[in-house]
Amino acid sequence: MTDAARSLASTTAPSGHSNAARPARLVPSARSAWHWSWLAPLLLFAAVMAGTAIGETAIPLDTILKVLANHLGDATFAVDRIDAGIVWEYRLSRAILAACCGTGLALAGVVLQALLRNPLADPFLMGISAGASTGAVSVAILGIGAGTLTLSLGAFAGAGLAFGLVVVLAHTAGSGTGGGRATQAAGAIILAGIAGSQLFNALTALIIAKSASAEQARGIMFWLMGNLSGVRWDDVALALPAALAGLAICLWYRRALDAFTFGADSAASLGIPVRRVRGVLIAAMALVTAAMVSMVGAIGFVGLVIPHAMRFLVGSRHTRLVPASALAGAIFLIGADVLSRILVAGQVLPIGVVTALIGAPAFALILIRGARTR
Amino acid sequence: MRLCAEHVDWRVHGRRLLDDVSLTVEPGETFGLVGPNGSGKTTLLRVLAGLRRPKAGRALADGRQMQTMRPHEIARAIAFVEQQADTLDRLAVRQAVALGRTPFLTPLSPWSEEDDTIVDQALAEVGLETMAERLWHTLSGGERQRVHIARALAQRPRALLLDEPTNHLDIRHQLSILRLVRRLPITVIIALHDLDQAMDCDRIGVMEGGRLVDIGPPREVLTLERLRHTFGVHADFLDDPEQGRPVLRFRRAL
Numbered sequence: 239m240t241d242a243a244r245s246l247a248s249t250t251a252p253s254g255h256s257n258a259a260r261p262a263r264l265v266p267s268a269r270s271a272w273h274w275s276w277l278a279p280l281l282l283f284a285a286v287m288a289g290t291a292i293g294e295t296a297i298p299l300d301t302i303l304k305v306l307a308n309h310l311g312d313a314t315f316a317v318d319r320i321d322a323g324i325v326w327e328y329r330l331s332r333a334i335l336a337a338c339c340g341t342g343l344a345l346a347g348v349v350l351q352a353l354l355r356n357p358l359a360d361p362f363l364m365g366i367s368a369g370a371s372t373g374a375v376s377v378a379i380l381g382i383g384a385g386t387l388t389l390s391l392g393a394f395a396g397a398g399l400a401f402g403l404v405v406v407l408a409h410t411a412g413s414g415t416g417g418g419r420a421t422q423a424a425g426a427i428i429l430a431g432i433a434g435s436q437l438f439n440a441l442t443a444l445i446i447a448k449s450a451s452a453e454q455a456r457g458i459m460f461w462l463m464g465n466l467s468g469v470r471w472d473d474v475a476l477a478l479p480a481a482l483a484g485l486a487i488c489l490w491y492r493r494a495l496d497a498f499t500f501g502a503d504s505a506a507s508l509g510i511p512v513r514r515v516r517g518v519l520i521a522a523m524a525l526v527t528a529a530m531v532s533m534v535g536a537i538g539f540v541g542l543v544i545p546h547a548m549r550f551l552v553g554s555r556h557t558r559l560v561p562a563s564a565l566a567g568a569i570f571l572i573g574a575d576v577l578s579r580i581l582v583a584g585q586v587l588p589i590g591v592v593t594a595l596i597g598a599p600a601f602a603l604i605l606i607r608g609a610r611t612r
Numbered sequence: 613m614r615l616c617a618e619h620v621d622w623r624v625h626g627r628r629l630l631d632d633v634s635l636t637v638e639p640g641e642t643f644g645l646v647g648p649n650g651s652g653k654t655t656l657l658r659v660l661a662g663l664r665r666p667k668a669g670r671a672l673a674d675g676r677q678m679q680t681m682r683p684h685e686i687a688r689a690i691a692f693v694e695q696q697a698d699t700l701d702r703l704a705v706r707q708a709v710a711l712g713r714t715p716f717l718t719p720l721s722p723w724s725e726e727d728d729t730i731v732d733q734a735l736a737e738v739g740l741e742t743m744a745e746r747l748w749h750t751l752s753g754g755e756r757q758r759v760h761i762a763r764a765l766a767q768r769p770r771a772l773l774l775d776e777p778t779n780h781l782d783i784r785h786q787l788s789i790l791r792l793v794r795r796l797p798i799t800v801i802i803a804l805h806d807l808d809q810a811m812d813c814d815r816i817g818v819m820e821g822g823r824l825v826d827i828g829p830p831r832e833v834l835t836l837e838r839l840r841h842t843f844g845v846h847a848d849f850l851d852d853p854e855q856g857r858p859v860l861r862f863r864r865a866l
Contacts, residue, residue, distance in 0.1 A: 357700060490719045497714045500697040500760075506663050507694070508767070509687025509715035554701040 278565050282337065289333030289572040290325055293579055297321055297329075306330075332469045336575040336589075337568035338477035339530045340540055344567025345484045346523040347541030348548075348559060352495045353516055354424045355502075360542035361527040364427075364520070365434030367536035369400020370528065371442045371462050378458060379450045389461070390532040396438070397528035404434035424502055427520075463588035464537035466575050473533050484526040485564050491519055492556035499554070537590045539597040540567055547604050570597075613689060613770035613799050614639050615660050619669035622655050622822075629655045630666070631822040637801055637815075639770075642794050644810040644830070645803040647819030648843060653803040654695075654775050656819065660801060661773045662686035673771070687715035691764035693774040698756075699748060706744040708759050709734055712766025734766040738792060754785030761792065771799040779805065807834060807843070808860050818842055831857070840866065 291297050304315035305325040346361035354363075362368070373396020374389050376382045382392065408423070408430035446455050488495070494515045497505040506512045527541075544567045545559070552558040571589070574596060578587040615637045622630035629652050637643045637660075645653045658664040659671050662678040671678045673689060691712070712734065713727045735741045738758040743751075751759065757777055764772055774793065778786040790809055793800055804810045811830045818826040818833060820842045826833045839847045844866045849858035 355699075493714055493717055493719065497711060499699050499701055499703065499708070499711060500694075501699075503663070503694055504697050506683070507661060507687065507692035508711060509682075509684035511683045549702065553707075554703055555707060 275561070278561065282565060282568055285569045285572045286330070286333045286337060289336065289576050290329040292576045293324075293329060294583075295321075295324065297325060301325065302330075327470075331471050331474050332466050332575065333572050334474050335469045335477050335533065336466055336571040338474070338481040339534055339537060340544075340567035340569070340571030341481040341564045342477070342484050342526040342530045342567075343537065343541040343571075344544040344548075344563040345481075345488050345560065346527045347543075348545040348556070348563045349488060349495065349519050349523045350541075351545055352498050352556065353502075353519060354428060355498065356424070356428055357546070358542070359428070360538075361523065362435070362536060362538070362541070363431040364524055364527075365400035365404045365431055365438055366397045366524055366527050367531055367538075368435040368438035368442070369403075370394070370397040370531040370536065371458075372396045372400070372438045372445070373532075374461060375442050375445045375450070375458055379445055379454055393532035394528055397524075397531055400434050400438050401524045401528070403437075404430045407433065423516075460588055461535045462590075464535040464590035464593070465586075466534050466578075466589055467586055469533070476529060477533060480526050480529045481564075484522065485560070487519065487522045488556070488560045488564075491515060492560055495519075495556040495560075535588075535590070537571070537593055539590070539593040540571060543597050543601045544570060547601065550604055550607075613674050614672075615690075615771055615799060615801065616672040616675075617656070617660060617666075617669065618672065620656070620659055620666040620671065621668035622652075622659065622664065622666055628822050630659065632669070633822075633824045634669075635817055635824055635827060637771075637799055639799055640797060641814045642800045642802070642812075644813035644816035645801065645819060646805075646807060646810050646816055646834075651819035652822040653819050655822075656824075657692070657773050657775050657801065657803055661690050661692040663692065684715040687767060689769060690771045690773065691767040691769035693757075693760045693764050693772070693777055695775045695777075695779055696753075696756075697760060701748070703748050704744065705740055705746050705748070705751070705759050705762075706731065706735070708748060709740075709744075709762045709766050712763040715767060730768060731766050734762040737765055738762040752785075754781050754789065757781065757785070757789055758792075761789070765796075769798060771801070772796060774800070774802045776803050776805055778809070807839075810834070811857060811860070834860070 287299060287302060290302050291299055301317055301321050302325050304313070304317050305322045307313035308315055308317065308322070309326055343361050347359070350359035350361065350363060351357060370393040373392040373394065376396065377389055377392030404427075408427040411426040411430060446458060450458065494505070494510050497508045497510045502512050502516070505515075530537075545563050548559055548562045548566055552562045571593070574589050574592045577596065578589045578592045581587055581592065617633050617635050620630050620633045621628070631652075633652075633656060645656065647653050655664065659666050662671065662673065662681065662683075665679055673681070673686070678686060709731050710723075710727070713723070713730065716727070717723065732741070735744055738761050740755070740758055740762060743755070748756070748759070761772075761774075761777070772793070777789055777793070781789070786806070786809070790812070793802060794812060802813070804813075810816050811834070813830060815828060816830050816833055817824050818838065825842065826838065836847060836849070839845050839860075846863040846866065848861045848863065850861050852859045
């Protein structure tokens with residue numbers, strides 16, 4: 239060590255920051271994360287059970303387990319047929335779908351915030367929810383596809399179209415600048431996303447204003463704010479693989495995501511093929527988001543807030559942040575769905591309203607506590 | 613590691629940022645790049661670090677064309693320290709330095725004891741071993757720059773490229789960082805604004821309008837005529853009996 243370095247270290251080291259010792263060494267902390275990892279499936283299972291049990295008619299846990307055994311394990315427990323129907327056809331699929339959507343949206347938030355180095359990035363930044371809305375109203379109100387297209391397919395197509403437009407715009411605007419090009423490209427993506435979202439939101443509003451009846455407008459509004467009613471197992475068959483694939487991709491690229499800590503140019507100097515990694519991850523997360531939005535509408539707040547909350551809890555390294563956010567997103571959305579069903583008796587609130595109503599104050603608390611520990 | 617640029621061109625929207633630049637930096641050499649703002653120092657550094665593919669000409673690392681190398685191969689040999697890279701993430705010094713191991717890790721390979729040892733060594737080399745658990749946002753500018761250098765050293769590079777690492781630092785941190793960098797046994801290319809500091813390099817190259825207009829030992833290159841012509845200043849050399857070399861005294865801008 240040089241003299242200068244020694245004096246530097248000795249003058250600065252003893253300034254005892256209260257939080258200086260909190261983030262443990264990288265490796266032991268990663269290992270201790272594995273000690274806790276057995277909790278994750280347990281928590282998730284408990285959340286799904288709670289989501290199935292709680293509702294206008296409460297269903298006891300043993301009934302749920304019996305129904306599960308009947309369906310999954312060829313058991314023949316005697317269960318009330320209405321209860322069995324509620325559990326299997328209605329609530330269980332709904333809880334699992336909520337979990338998948340929560341996971342997918344939270345992961346998309348983690349990835350976009352990491353890659354674009356912008357704390358306000360969320361899954362809907364890329365114009366996906368706006369495009370999905372336009373696609374949905376085109377099918378529902380304008381009758382595009384003449385009845386052959388479902389609302390979901392229309393939403394998926396709209397999301398894909400909007401995302402494609404945003405990517406082309408970002409690519410055109412972000413190319414051909416000099417030093418720090420990769421960092422400037424991140425800014426171009428954000429601006430292109432805002433422009434794309436505004437355009438498609440305006441199109442949606444135009445279609446509703448010109449063509450929709452009051453009844454249709456109300457239905458569309460409800461869909462736009464997120465709606466898990468009428469979920470079937472077919473939806474789960476799409477959402478579960480999408481969520482798991484999203485999780486696998488994020489874990490595979492966890493070190494690349496870490497490498498973006500000091501920006502895209504710094505990631506490039508660490509040997510990350512920035513354009514490829516960014517392309518693969520953003521496209522994958524756009525697909526996951528589009529799939530979720532097309533089924534349940536644009537559920538806000540999850541993708542923005544869950545990653546931030548988890549950064550406070552487990553730190554910003556993606557080895558821990560990715561699984562933690564996936565789990566927290568799943569549990570949060572199951573909880574929000576339960577609340578949306580029981581908050582107002584006899585009425586189901588849009589789940590997006592609930593996520594924001596709970597999420598905003600919860601997030602404010604986290605921010606305030608985080609500020610105190612600084 | 614020997615780093616080499618051969619007839620390198622780089623242009624953006626028709627504007628030439630690098631114009632037929634050729635240079636070779638020998639293994640173990642500390643090479644300074646000087647020049648006015650916008651003369652192409654940063655762009656040349658990025659080309660030599662393998663981060664920019666030249667539009668014409670080529671960049672070579674130990675005789676191998678960098679275009680043909682994969683990004684992680686380059687990052688295992690060449691480390692690059694940007695100007696003032698910052699983050700909003702809450703992360704500890706040690707975690708930031710550990711990022712330097714990225715090119716050596718694959719998605720399936722776990723973090724190893726050896727990686728830990730290398731991070732420890734990198735922290736010690738920049739004198740930050742007692743601050744390993746400090747959080748990034750509590751560090752001063754000079755400490756942050758040390759963390760970046762430690763991260764680069766954790767790449768175990770054979771060449772280290774630094775883009776104005778002393779910018780915005782107080783004089784004490786400027787001197788200690790330059791001293792740290794000069795003592796490294798590897799090839800170092802450093803872009804500098806302070807011409808007095810450039811006097812301590814083995815050789816320097818002068819950039820002007822995207823061209824490398826002169827190259828050689830600092831005393832031979834930084835003539836009064838060069839200072840007037842390229843940098844637009846009137847200056848004199850004064851003898852400093854203690855350092856045994858002349859120091860620059862700037863008089864006024866032209």
